[in-house]
Amino acid sequence: MAGRMAAGSAALADLVRPASGTDPAGAHRLLPVLPELAGLLPNRGLRRGSTVAVGPGHPARGGSTSLMLALLAEASRAGSWCAVVGVPTLGAAAAADLGIELDRLALVPYPGPEWATVVAALIDGVDVVVTAVPGTVSASVVSRLAARARQRGSVLVPYGRWAGADVTLQVVRGAWEGLEQGRGRLRRREVTISARGRGAAARPKEIRVWLPGDRSTRATKPTPSRRTSLTVVGK
The missing domain is CATH 3.40.50.300 (P-loop containing nucleotide triphosphate hydrolases)
Structure with missing residues (x-):
């Protein structure tokens, strides 16, 4: 198998x-x-x-x-x-x-x-x-x-x-939106994503985004005392 x-x-x-049309010369x-x-x-x-x-x-x-x-x-x-x-x-x-x-x-x-x-x-x-x-x-x-x-x-x-x-991405915080007074529908989640990596990505970064998104991303700087990394959405 x-x-x-x-x-x-x-x-x-x-x-x-x-089908993907990858450029072997690396132009893209x-x-x-x-x-x-x-x-x-x-x-x-x-x-x-x-x-x-x-x-x-x-x-x-x-x-x-x-x-x-x-x-x-x-x-x-x-x-x-x-x-x-x-x-x-x-x-x-x-x-x-x-x-x-x-x-x-x-x-x-x-x-x-x-x-x-x-x-x-x-x-x-x-x-x-x-x-x-x-x-x-x-x-x-x-x-x-x-x-x-x-x-x-x-x-x-x-x-x-x-x-x-x-680069490693990690979700470090998250909160759902949509429920009000015990009723409603979960519509989207605001998550805080951190990134850390090697070379040019060695400096930690952190942003807050909506998933699914509405283009209202707010970028923030991680506090010096907190380790940050990037996490993917999962169950």
Whole structure:
């Protein structure tokens, strides 16, 4: 089964690479992100060949899955293919609500024990590859997948704890809006997202955004005494 899954992912990558139109000369090295999230990234976009992790947030805060999807939305609308591996609870309706083009989204909910092989195959042809991190991952696997993303010009988005990412996003606070006096409907969530990484991303950043967004982002500076990191929306 794992072999068939990897073969299927490789076949998908072969079909997607020409469809995405990736420039082998590297003329278009940045994939766009929502304006609300651009300030968290050192290049204000997803740099091809980079690893941008969405770290695990506190279960009570939530918001990690929404953050992960929001990170893909603008690139998807601009014509890039995206893949999400190992997130069986991800719903197409939620992805569409956050702006992802479903005809350019590949889902691999159950990659099997050879998940790293499946992810590597998708990196070969898909612009942005999200993968849930299955527990503890060896340093050799981390290095191998990051190197493959650099070589192929894809963006690797680990969804969970991942050592050595160029940038790690994490939801540190969140509050729902919509309920009034015990009734109403949960409509959107205000989340505080922090970012920390290496090189140009070493200086911590923090913003507050609405997910789903309404373009009313408010940027804030983290206090010196507080550790900040980036977390993706999740259950």
